[in-house]
Amino acid sequence: MNKESRICQNCKDSFTIDPEDFDFYKKIDVPPPTWCPDCRLQRRLLFMNERTFYKRDCDKCGKNVISMFPASPRKVYCSHCWWADDWGAEQYSKPYDFSKPFFKQFVELAAEVPELARYVHESSLVRSDYSNICSYVKDCYLIFNSDDDTECSYGEFLEQSKSCTDISFSLSCERCYEAINCYKCYGSTHIFDCEECVNVHFSRGLTGCTDCFGCVELKGKKFYFFNQPLTGEEYKKKLAEWNNGSYSTRLEIEKKLKESALLHPYKYIIDSRNSNVTGDFIFWSKNVSHGYEIIMTEDSKYCQFMTFPFKTSDSYDFTMWGGGERIYECLGAGDGQRDVRFCLHSWSQAFNLEYCWYISNTRCDNLFGCVGLRNKQYCILNKQYTKEEYEELMPKIIKHMNDIPYVDSKGRVYKYGEFFPPELSPFAYNETIAQEYFPLTKEEAVNKGYKWKEPEQRNYEITLKTEQIPDNIKDVSDSILGEIIQCQHAVSQINADETQINADSISANQRISARMEQCTSAFKIIPQELQLYRQMNIPLPRLCPNCRHYQRMSKKNPIKLWHGKCKCAGLKSENGVYANQVKHQHGDTHCPNEFDTSYSPERPEIVYCESCYNGEVA
Template identity: 25%
Template structure:
């Protein structure tokens, strides 16, 4: 028997009238073809069709993800500075994780009003309940990190586990490395994107099992290579030219990557190599079955998904899935989750819809930061609760009566069926996941939401005032790591484009010296965001194989829109001949 009979009648009429065909995104104007497959997922979850295109929905979800943001927020009660990924200008205040976990916020609630927009009511509640500052899953040790998975002696890392790493995100089991993104087992390396098992390398993308190499793209099991693409089991390559061991070592000794000016010259050569002598496969999927999308590993029957590892099954348009995620649609950042829809960062949850950072929940709707809850609707910060609406308790019977009314009202108000409005987000829009992961332009960020304030508002970028006399310009930073003395440690440096200051840390300089990396001359947020969009973006489009003209669904690549893409068959044939 239906728990929400009135809503079911209304949404059935909408779904019965929904036919496949071209649609126009209400937010961006993008056209897309709503297929029977997509409509089937709406029927499965008993929700009305979205008014936004699939790519726009990804961008909305990404707008709520952290991106790579570090801000000084305020303690909810004392007003003391607390490092967090929640920007204070969004109106959200925080508590350190341990304090938050020791509290019960069920005493902070709202009485449901049938005359007011439900989203408007829920928004008020989200600003009354503090958020977890760092959302660490495993507390870090001697580290500056967010969403730590077990960091030790790391600085400015996000969603990672490792030792002595710097400015990295989603880096698992790395050590003494910097600027690492979506990679595993990276040691003594710098600027590594979408790679696995890398040792003593610099400036690698889409590589596996490589050592002692620089400027590689799509290489496997290569060693002593400088500038190479689409290679397998090779040594002593120099911009794809085969050299003898002696000649390679002679040339390598003449290139000092400890100098920024030299790195910039090599980057230009790398760009030329990527545009003129490189083939992109239609995707970088591994061990997948009947699946489409990008960066899928071990997935089965996943359609149009992005970045899934360790066993995703029967998902549609999901991103950043870990573990046994199954039968989900439009979920971002899920782990071991099933039967869930249009949610962000839900782990170990089941039958959840439109939820944000809700682990171990069952049959919850429009909840934020709730943990181990069941049958909750529009709640914030609850733990181990059942039958709550806007943090108010209900009997089981009354809960479902009210939920039926709310969902009918939300249908009438054109609210139900899509994620929270982006004003709910705690991120700074231009540096949110929409920009970092999806490559959204400044104009697209403006279309997505209101969080385009000055990032320096409310003291978010500095804990205390800096004496202007101490600030130096980034153009003053030495070109060579050999010239960067300890006198630079802790000196505030102004980045005019980022409109904020940064400083070198002592362990950071020691790291650059140990791996012989040129000293950076931009704010670390700019560095990380620039590096992140060098790979395949979380945005899909149809492209033709440059060799046989077969159509494939591929991820967009902002920096290389005119790259040569081969379908899987043509790509493998190319590797046989040239790899």
């Protein structure tokens, strides 16, 4: 097949289907997509509520629990009741009805099967009630999409880590604070894209470094301060002066970092140990195209957030977790699965699934349109068939899906081969992770036919205003653990009343962003984080955990690629700011290399190709 251009059903922009894409669709026997890759990702993400919680009663045991669902007509079970053996989702089974579109029948089934309050398996959690989409975590608080962690708080996509706070997309870290995309780091704070570093602070792109502060793109260095080498004694003095536990010093450091960030070259992609990949944040992978936050993946395209350390291959449009073969258009899948398509939160030991929700940790195969089943084969809409009946019925159902497709309120058509329509999501758009990567205003979301929920009015009795927080951690007493602290973003939200909006666009923007960031307006400090702050000289945060999360996310490049050219002009960077330390292969003429990069062309950073970057940073 040749490359083809199509018009996306959702955004109406054109997108390209490459010859190898057609080969893949043919191999797994699905029609080519009708939505562009970005819209497909957005559609999957709006089914994932990671951090919007409500308190409600379990509809089985009556216990008041933390849940992704507010009190609603939908039946919700706590994870203890949901995983118990005394009920089965097969009791809600429906015969397939050829007079109704499939998705209409599916949503009726999904509305009857009890929901799991949080996507967790009770038996794998120890004292971690406020965690969601986690397994094997112990003494963790407000962590999401994470596994095998101990005493961690406020983090997401965190694996095999210990005693970390405010951390995202990291693996095997210990005693780290404000870390993003780090691997095997210890005792470090404010680090981004660092690997095997110890006692490193306010740094980015460091590998194998110890005792460095305010540094960018270094390898195997010790006692560096803002990229300048010091003696051990000098470094100690500088550290005492700058790592002093004061919030105002922290602001000063951040200002200095902002200035120095534009002085050094960056590689066009954050990756390591790969061959033949495009995207960003890709590790231990090969032949991956348009990947974002991927580890251990091969021969795959348009995959994101594959942070579970297990091999994935031959997959497209696979978002979250990882580990499996021939997975297509799934959100939350992996751990050794094969041939799973159009599924949501279906995980581990399940094979040959299509259009299923919540088929997890259970031996299942050959299920179509099922919700919450365990240990079943050959079921459609939760109804049991024989193998022969199933195989006879399936082609008829696929034909029926194409003959009488579901059409949503905006006229988008869903035949066989399409992921679930957004209006089937149990969540409002702004409760989901879609809002983080594709932020929309209420009006935009509603125009697209996505659900929207007005954030609940939080009437916390603030006992400590943001400006009353002590500047230095040394001046914080244990009584802080009893305070309800106001989030700084909530302050700007209150200050920016309607009349001010036009006059003061900054506070208007802050106000909008506070709403978009699911600001909870107030927060508490828990004992284990206070201990870490004291031990590591970290001032108290001024923002609530959700605002801190959005702030971390804003430091990353977007899930988008532009075609770019190396900004190495020969002896210096194109803008003349950085002078190369070594001679490059291309001599004193401009480097001819081009690449796909998540840096948009108008950004001010000095972006180098791999060879020029390695010349400078190796």
